[in-house]
Amino acid sequence: MTKIKLAEKTIELIKSVCTQFGNKESELINVLHQIQSKLGYLPAEVQEVIAAELNMSVAKVYGVVTFYSFFTMLPQGEHPISICMGTACYVRGGEKVLHEFKRHLGIEVGQTTADGKFSLSCLRCVGACGLAPVVLVGEKVYGRVSPQQVSKIIAEYQEGCVNVQTA
Amino acid sequence: MEKITLNIDHKNIEVPRGTTILEAAAQVGIDIPTLCHMKLHDMNIENKPGGCRVCVVEVKGRRNLAPACCTEVAPGMEISTHSMRAVNARRTILELILSDHPADCLVCAKSGNCELQDMAHQMGIREIHYQGAQTHYREDTSPAIIREMDKCIRCKRCETMCNEVQTVGVLSTINRGFEAVVSPAFEMNLDHSVCTYCGQCVAVCPTGALTEVDETGAVIRALSDPSKTVIVQTAPAVRAALGEEFELEAGTLVTGKMVSALRRLGFDYVFDTDFAADLTIMEEGTELLSRLGKYLAGDKEVKMPILTSCCPAWVKFFEHQFPELKDIPSTARSPQQMFGAIAKTYFADKIGVKREDLVVVSIMPCVAKKYESSRDEFAANGNPDVDYALTTRELASLINLSNIDFKSLPEEDFDQPLGESTGAGVIFGTTGGVIEAAVRTAYEIQTGKTLPRLDFHELRGMEGLRKATIDFDGTPINIGIAHGLGNARKLLEEIKAGKSEFHAIEIMSCPGGCIGGGGQPYHHGDVEILKKRQKAIYSEDKNKTLRKSHENPHIKKLYEEFLGAPMSEKAHHLLHTGYFDRS
Ligand code: SF4
Numbered sequence: 001m002t003k004i005k006l007a008e009k010t011i012e013l014i015k016s017v018c019t020q021f022g023n024k025e026s027e028l029i030n031v032l033h034q035i036q037s038k039l040g041y042l043p044a045e046v047q048e049v050i051a052a053e054l055n056m057s058v059a060k061v062y063g064v065v066t067f068y069s070f071f072t073m074l075p076q077g078e079h080p081i082s083i084c085m086g087t088a089c090y091v092r093g094g095e096k097v098l099h100e101f102k103r104h105l106g107i108e109v110g111q112t113t114a115d116g117k118f119s120l121s122c123l124r125c126v127g128a129c130g131l132a133p134v135v136l137v138g139e140k141v142y143g144r145v146s147p148q149q150v151s152k153i154i155a156e157y158q159e160g161c162v163n164v165q166t167a
Numbered sequence: 168m169e170k171i172t173l174n175i176d177h178k179n180i181e182v183p184r185g186t187t188i189l190e191a192a193a194q195v196g197i198d199i200p201t202l203c204h205m206k207l208h209d210m211n212i213e214n215k216p217g218g219c220r221v222c223v224v225e226v227k228g229r230r231n232l233a234p235a236c237c238t239e240v241a242p243g244m245e246i247s248t249h250s251m252r253a254v255n256a257r258r259t260i261l262e263l264i265l266s267d268h269p270a271d272c273l274v275c276a277k278s279g280n281c282e283l284q285d286m287a288h289q290m291g292i293r294e295i296h297y298q299g300a301q302t303h304y305r306e307d308t309s310p311a312i313i314r315e316m317d318k319c320i321r322c323k324r325c326e327t328m329c330n331e332v333q334t335v336g337v338l339s340t341i342n343r344g345f346e347a348v349v350s351p352a353f354e355m356n357l358d359h360s361v362c363t364y365c366g367q368c369v370a371v372c373p374t375g376a377l378t379e380v381d382e383t384g385a386v387i388r389a390l391s392d393p394s395k396t397v398i399v400q401t402a403p404a405v406r407a408a409l410g411e412e413f414e415l416e417a418g419t420l421v422t423g424k425m426v427s428a429l430r431r432l433g434f435d436y437v438f439d440t441d442f443a444a445d446l447t448i449m450e451e452g453t454e455l456l457s458r459l460g461k462y463l464a465g466d467k468e469v470k471m472p473i474l475t476s477c478c479p480a481w482v483k484f485f486e487h488q489f490p491e492l493k494d495i496p497s498t499a500r501s502p503q504q505m506f507g508a509i510a511k512t513y514f515a516d517k518i519g520v521k522r523e524d525l526v527v528v529s530i531m532p533c534v535a536k537k538y539e540s541s542r543d544e545f546a547a548n549g550n551p552d553v554d555y556a557l558t559t560r561e562l563a564s565l566i567n568l569s570n571i572d573f574k575s576l577p578e579e580d581f582d583q584p585l586g587e588s589t590g591a592g593v594i595f596g597t598t599g600g601v602i603e604a605a606v607r608t609a610y611e612i613q614t615g616k617t618l619p620r621l622d623f624h625e626l627r628g629m630e631g632l633r634k635a636t637i638d639f640d641g642t643p644i645n646i647g648i649a650h651g652l653g654n655a656r657k658l659l660e661e662i663k664a665g666k667s668e669f670h671a672i673e674i675m676s677c678p679g680g681c682i683g684g685g686g687q688p689y690h691h692g693d694v695e696i697l698k699k700r701q702k703a704i705y706s707e708d709k710n711k712t713l714r715k716s717h718e719n720p721h722i723k724k725l726y727e728e729f730l731g732a733p734m735s736e737k738a739h740h741l742l743h744t745g746y747f748d749r750s
């Protein structure tokens with residue numbers, strides 16, 4: 001097993017979240033949710049501390065982290081890009097949009113660009129099917145995205161570029 | 168308890184509320200096929216994820232078929248277990264499972280013992296009508312266990328063993344949907360995980376997804392190399408189970424036939440791990456008495472209780488999970504390793520063979536023994552004390568491939584000097600046996616008196632946790648026994664909290680002890696089989712003329728000619744070991 005090498009402060013944070021949920025195994029999902037919202041991601045070392053605090057095996061924690069696509073083990077880019085793969089978005093070309101993002105950024109789903117600017121993930125339905133296919137960059141929603149628009153969207157967030165409006 | 172009346176395949180039956188259709192059917196002798204379901208009655212463990220769906224039956228008035236293993240009976244139910252609709256659905260389900268399964272049966276380690284293969288055969292599957300994506304997952308090889316997740320049907324039985332019975336917590340289902348796989352945390356390989364190699368997951372896996380590392384090929388090569396002297400040792404629990412691989416009734420002792428089979432396979436000397444078990448008792452018993460003596464004399468430094476150390480999975484368990492207790496277990500090596508160390512020194516000298524030309528093979532009920540023999544500390548100049556550790560199952564396959572008709576073999580005796588053993592050595596194979604053997608010797612050395620009785624029934628049994636107090640001629644000695652690592656954990660927590668009342672504790676990782684080892688013939692969860700093996704072990708003990716380790720004449724000779732005394736410097740070097748913090 002990897003030895004835990006987290007900052008004292010991070011360990012304290014994890015412990016306090018666990019205590020807040022009574023150190024109960026049944027609260028694992030809530031604990032993970034809270035900690036990811038604070039740290040941005042859930043690396044192995046963090047899962048190990050959580051497992052110890054909730055008195056469960058780290059394999060089970062990892063099992064839950066990998067079951068829900070919401071949880072991530074990789075640090076998010078400065079601008080996390082999520083492409084909806086719900087049925088409506090998929091049918092209306094979500095996959096082609098995803099492919100363009102991969103091509104432009106040179107990364108796979110779940111990865112972050114070397115400069116730490118962008119990360120790529122897929123989402124299940126975000127409930128905006130009328131706008132399919134939908135792309136989220138940070139909190140911002142882009143609707144009816146076509147593969148051709150992908151480079152423009154990325155450019156919006158590149159340094160020195162002015163905002164380009166999309167439909 | 169409230170009773171419910173229902174009808175299964177035109178038979179009326181009354182069962183308590185809460186009974187599943189599967190259980191109710193079994194009561195009237197109806198077999199419903201199952202794959203993922205597993206029930207270990209005596210341990211109160213049930214695995215019923217309801218995932219495979221091959222157990223579906225037709226319930227009158229219901230639109231959908233019901234999975235028998237996880238559907239409770241209701242009053243007045245009319246169930247048809249083998250209606251054509253149910254059979255047809257089952258076949259479809261099985262075909263779907265098989266559509267994502269490599270058709271590797273010809274070369275699969277589990278072939279002939281595979282529940283999936285048996286079921287395909289039983290249901291007459293001749294063609295798979297569905298074609299879909301196939302799971303591809305890397306093969307994970309460790310010193311003892313191979314994971315081939317392509318062959319996993321996600322029944323979760325292994326998870327239940329690893330998490331609920333053993334509380335080791337290595338395995339969990341990870342990812343979702345088609346990507347789902349049973350894996351250690353972070354998809355690390357088993358040999359980087361906290362796996363103890365107890366093999367209990369292997370013992371219950373219905374398919375070839377989890378198997379032991381097969382070393383029969385290496386042993387065949389050694390046996391066919393004329394420049395090598397190849398010797399073999401057989402662990403106590405093997406003789407009580409090997410017969411099952413040859414259609415003999417569970418609990419049939421096959422010691423003599425096993426010896427003659429090994430001779431026919433070409434081993435130059437057929438020896439007994441029981442001899443080394445007697446040696447273990449000399450060392451461990453002496454260590455126990457020395458610690459106990461100090462403790463009773465008021466020495467505050469001495470660590471109590473002393474724990475047995477002959478189970479490698481248990482050793483790895485505390486090294487990972489209770490490293491702060493690593494000074495408590497006896498430093499005595501396991502019988503397998505004591506045998507190897509003596510064979511490659513004392514015995515090699517005796518027959519004038521160089522260490523490198525002597526190959527030591529062991530036949531073990533155990534998967535973890537493969538790992539144990541590979542530990543660095545059990546080798547001299549890179550040459551291991553034990554070269555290959557085969558499971559009982561691997562021995563059976565060697566016997567089969569050599570066309571030996573096991574059942575008609577004559578009974579033969581072990582070779583000397585490393586084949587002589589007492590009844591105390593034999594009972595090492597069952598839970599409670601190691602500590603009983605230790606008591607027989609420690610009592611006589613401590614008190615200088617002859618034991619008034621040899622059968623300590625208070626130490627025997629199948630309950631997961633047992634305790635007894637043995638009167639050492641006025642001094643009460645508290646003894647604890649645990650089998651299954653979940654039970655062991657309870658005793659360790661007590662020790663950690665300083666609340667343990669025990670002087671000595673025996674721990675074996677496998678439920679039942681080595682008779683239920685991960686390398687034994689598959690018992691498919693039937694604990695009755697373990698009880699029969701246990702009975703066989705005690706009957707072999709009873710039939711021995713000598714039943715106390717310190718009375719073994721060849722052990723006495725070994726000390727006279729070679730080791731000096733128990734815990735001597737030489738004994739320390741060859742027969743003791745140390746433990747590591749692996750947390
Ligand atoms: S060998 Fe034992 S500890 Fe290792 S994964 Fe299997 S059940 Fe768990």
Ligand code: SF4
Pocket residue numbers: 318319320321322323324325326349368371372373374376377
């Ligand atoms: S590895 Fe074997 S026991 Fe474990 S889930 Fe897969 S098929 Fe079942």
Ligand code: SF4
Pocket residue numbers: 364365477478479480481532533534535536675676677680681682683684685686
């Ligand atoms: S109890 Fe016996 S068979 Fe099981 S792991 Fe320990 S030594 Fe091996």
Ligand code: FES
Pocket residue numbers: 200201202203204216217218219220221222223234235236237
């Ligand atoms: S045996 Fe019933 S669902 Fe698998």
